[in-house]
Amino acid sequence: MSFLSDIKDYPWTSLLAGILPSRIAARLPERFQAPSSQIVPPASVAGRALTVVIAIMTFLACLTAGGVYMVHQSASAWVDDIASEITIELNPLNTADVEKKMTLVALFLAKQPGVTRVTPMSADDSAKLLEPWLGSTAALSALPVPRLIAVEIDRSNPPDMKVIESALNQNFEGVTLDDHRRWQSEIKTITRSTALGGIVVLGLVAAATVAVIISATRSAMATNRGIIEVLHFVGANDRFISSEFERHFLGLGVRAGLAGALAAAVTFLLLPFLLHLLGGGAVTEAETRRLLGTGELDIWGYLLLVVIVVVVAALCTITSRLGVFRVLKSYA
Amino acid sequence: MIRFDNVGLRYGSGPEILRDVTFHVHPGSFHFLTGPSGAGKTSLLRLLFMSLRPSRGLIFVFGENLADLPPAGRAALRRRIGIVFQDFRLLDHMTTWENVALPLRVMGQTESDYADDVTDLLHWVGLGNRIHAYPETLSGGEKQRAAIARAVIGRPELLLADEPTGNVDPAIGNRLLRLFVELNRLGTSVIIATHDYALMDQLEAPRLMLHEGQLQVGASQIGVR
Ligand SMILES: Nc1ncnc2c1ncn2[C@@H]1O[C@H](COP(=O)(O)OP(=O)(O)OP(=O)(O)O)[C@@H](O)[C@H]1O
Ligand SMILES: [Mg+2]
Numbered sequence: 001m002s003f004l005s006d007i008k009d010y011p012w013t014s015l016l017a018g019i020l021p022s023r024i025a026a027r028l029p030e031r032f033q034a035p036s037s038q039i040v041p042p043a044s045v046a047g048r049a050l051t052v053v054i055a056i057m058t059f060l061a062c063l064t065a066g067g068v069y070m071v072h073q074s075a076s077a078w079v080d081d082i083a084s085e086i087t088i089e090l091n092p093l094n095t096a097d098v099e100k101k102m103t104l105v106a107l108f109l110a111k112q113p114g115v116t117r118v119t120p121m122s123a124d125d126s127a128k129l130l131e132p133w134l135g136s137t138a139a140l141s142a143l144p145v146p147r148l149i150a151v152e153i154d155r156s157n158p159p160d161m162k163v164i165e166s167a168l169n170q171n172f173e174g175v176t177l178d179d180h181r182r183w184q185s186e187i188k189t190i191t192r193s194t195a196l197g198g199i200v201v202l203g204l205v206a207a208a209t210v211a212v213i214i215s216a217t218r219s220a221m222a223t224n225r226g227i228i229e230v231l232h233f234v235g236a237n238d239r240f241i242s243s244e245f246e247r248h249f250l251g252l253g254v255r256a257g258l259a260g261a262l263a264a265a266v267t268f269l270l271l272p273f274l275l276h277l278l279g280g281g282a283v284t285e286a287e288t289r290r291l292l293g294t295g296e297l298d299i300w301g302y303l304l305l306v307v308i309v310v311v312v313a314a315l316c317t318i319t320s321r322l323g324v325f326r327v328l329k330s331y332a
Numbered sequence: 333m334i335r336f337d338n339v340g341l342r343y344g345s346g347p348e349i350l351r352d353v354t355f356h357v358h359p360g361s362f363h364f365l366t367g368p369s370g371a372g373k374t375s376l377l378r379l380l381f382m383s384l385r386p387s388r389g390l391i392f393v394f395g396e397n398l399a400d401l402p403p404a405g406r407a408a409l410r411r412r413i414g415i416v417f418q419d420f421r422l423l424d425h426m427t428t429w430e431n432v433a434l435p436l437r438v439m440g441q442t443e444s445d446y447a448d449d450v451t452d453l454l455h456w457v458g459l460g461n462r463i464h465a466y467p468e469t470l471s472g473g474e475k476q477r478a479a480i481a482r483a484v485i486g487r488p489e490l491l492l493a494d495e496p497t498g499n500v501d502p503a504i505g506n507r508l509l510r511l512f513v514e515l516n517r518l519g520t521s522v523i524i525a526t527h528d529y530a531l532m533d534q535l536e537a538p539r540l541m542l543h544e545g546q547l548q549v550g551a552s553q554i555g556v557r
Contacts, residue, residue: 039434041425230421233381234435234482235411237404328403 040227040244045220046252051259053212054252058260058312061205062305066268068198069301075191082180086161088149091174102147105172109151112167114159117152209312210319213249217323220245228331242324246317253316257309265305268297333359333490333521334380336547339389341375349375351545353389357523359489362516364532365525367542373525374418376542377492380523381415382406394489411439414488414520416496420479422467428478429454429463435486446485453481457511458504472499480508484515491515491522497531509534 088105092098102120110118126145153159165177221228231241267274334357341350349372357363365373378384379391382398391398393409401409414435422431429450436446454463457477467475476499483491491512497505509531516522523540526532532539539550 039423039426039437226421227423230423230434231438232407233383233410233415233417233421234438235407235413235486236438237407240438240440 038244038248039231040220040224040248042248042251044223045216045245045248046255050212050216051252051256054209054256054312054316055260055263057205057209057212058257058308059263060260061202061308061312062261062264063267064198064201064205065304065308066264066297066301068195069304070297071194072191073298073301075187079184079187082183084153084155086151086153086180087178088151088168089176089178090147090149091176092144092147093174098147101172102149105168105175106149108168108171109149109164112159112164114154114157115151116154119150119152121148121150123147206315209315213316213319214323217245217249217320218327220248221324221327228328238325238328241328242321245324246321249320250313250317253313254309257312260312261305261309265297265302268301272296333357333361333394335390335392337390337392339379339386339391341372341379341384342387348387348545350379350386350542350547353545353547355540355547355549357521359521360516360519362513362522362535362537363524364535364537364539365523365542366527366532366539368527371542372545373542374494376547377415377494377523377525380492381413382410411435411486412489414483414486414491416476416479416483416491416493418494418498420467420475422475422478422482424467427464427466428459428470428474431467431478432481432485434482439486450481450485453485454478457481457508473501473504476500477504477508480511484511484520487515487518488520491520493522493524495526495528496524497526497528502530505531506534 088109090098090102090105106118106120109115123145126148129148130145161177161179168175168177228241231244334355336353336355339350339353340348342348353376365376367373375384379386380393382401385399394412396405396409398409422428423434426434432454433443433446433450436450437443451463454460457480459474459477459481462470462474462478467478470478476496480493480496483493493512496512497508500508505528512522512524513535541548541550
């Protein structure tokens with residue numbers, strides 16, 4: 001309950017003035033001005049070094065969260081893609097007329113229920129898929145590159161893979177069906193471990209932030225010991241005193257958080273170019289693209305950055321409040 | 333209103349500064365607390381104000397035993413007490429006006445409600461032209477008056493003043509004494525620690541005299557038993 005009344009009693013209208021740099025805050029309309037000067041001088045709490053540290057923490061958190069989100073998005077797009085597709089592979093070795101067999105298999109597939117489209121891929125197409133790994137050499141055409149048929153299936157009414165597979169095996173030789181299940185599970189594993197790694201990194205960043213804020217709270221209180229004493233003498237309770245410190249930490253969190261998130265947003269905006277610049281070889285670039293998609297963050301991804309700013313600000317505020325209470329208890 | 337029962341005080345393992353101090357102060361009374369320098373006047377006020385704990389004995393303020401008061405109760409009690417420190421304890425980064433308004437701000441009052449009161453009081457103590465000055469730029473006497481204004485702005489039920497006229501000339505000293513008397517007439521109990529006999533002679537008020545750790549009540553006219 002006291003938490004609710006804390007929210008109600010919080011000097012919200014002066015919050016803005018607490019967040020903005022003092023020069024800008026002075027220009028706000030009177031309603032938003034902090035009442036008189038701050039009891040705890042802002043400079044004694046949130047120095048430039050502390051702001052930079054929190055901004056960097058936020059930046060790292062944003063990069064991590066945005067990166068995990070990006071991997072998740074591109075992976076689920078990919079899983080979606082390949083879940084609505086199966087691939088038929090033709091072994092060219094023991095077949096005299098590959099093209100003819102391709103056509104026959106394609107026609108056979110098109111007749112199966114649940115199949116919406118059949119796209120036989122030319123030898124060139126197959127070679128292109130191998131290009132990033134083998135380079136574009138004339139030698140490729142001499143190799144017995146397997147031929148592929150992409151089959152799009154109706155996901156609302158999917159065919160029974162087992163039936164199609166056994167029918168194929170009955171009617172043709174050297175034909176295999178790949179329903180990408182292995183890929184799907186592999187992608188999911190990758191996504192899951194990326195997410196797990198991301199959560200670990202976020203946890204570490206949060207822990208470091210809390211540690212920094214705790215020590216900053218302590219030193220701010222030590223610096224302002226005289227002020228705390230006078231506040232006690234004029235009858236301030238612990239909640240009043242902690243709110244005087246808290247408001248600076250909230251301002252710090254929002255200010256540094258926004259700076260860090262902004263830097264992260266710019267990084268994400270530039271990521272497609274960066275990927276290209278850092279691309280290295282075709283393989284690296286293809287791999288990175290596979291992992292990150294185009295490297296563009298969508299609107300929800302940017303919203304995630306905003307959420308992180310809110311979390312950082314809340315973390316700063318709550319940590320400092322608990323820290324102040326704890327130190328005050330030790331004074332008594 | 334205030335009761336000391338066999339109170340003893342020592343700092344650390346030093347000698348007893350106060351020994352077996354027992355006295356009552358009734359609501360609405362006016363007392364001088366006197367004694368030579370180092371007798372323990374400031375220490376006694378600090379005991380009353382809960383910034384020191386007695387080594388022995390019991391202290392009751394407004395009927396509350398200070399020994400069992402939780403921090404929240406301590407804050408609530410201090411809001412009913414105004415105190416003027418010998419060393420003023422003004423906040424250097426705030427203006428005179430803001431310093432004086434501090435107790436009201438701490439009590440959660442709205443600035444627009446008390447703005448005029450603070451300004452009026454500052455004029456009354458002769459700081460009308462120093463309202464926006466910072467304590468660093470005030471003279472000793474001006475700081476003292478600001479500290480007194482801060483102590484009385486919240487209309488406390490009990491006013492403790494430690495050498496409140498130590499740094500001002502007799503004319504202003506009398507004016508401040510009149511402020512205390514006025515406050516007392518409105519119902520505030522007042523205890524003024526001083527060794528300024530000229531000041532004490534201005535007023536018929538009982539004197540609590542500290543000597544060698546013991547408290548004697550002298551020239552008792554009102555309120556002390
Ligand atoms: N924090 C402290 N630690 C140790 N001894 C102290 C402390 N404060 C005061 N004393 C001692 O207690 C005694 C009483 O001090 P106190 O300040 O109460 O005297 P006082 O009557 O207010 O003197 P003055 O008239 O000079 O202000 C002095 O001997 C002083 O040295
Ligand atoms: Mg003294």
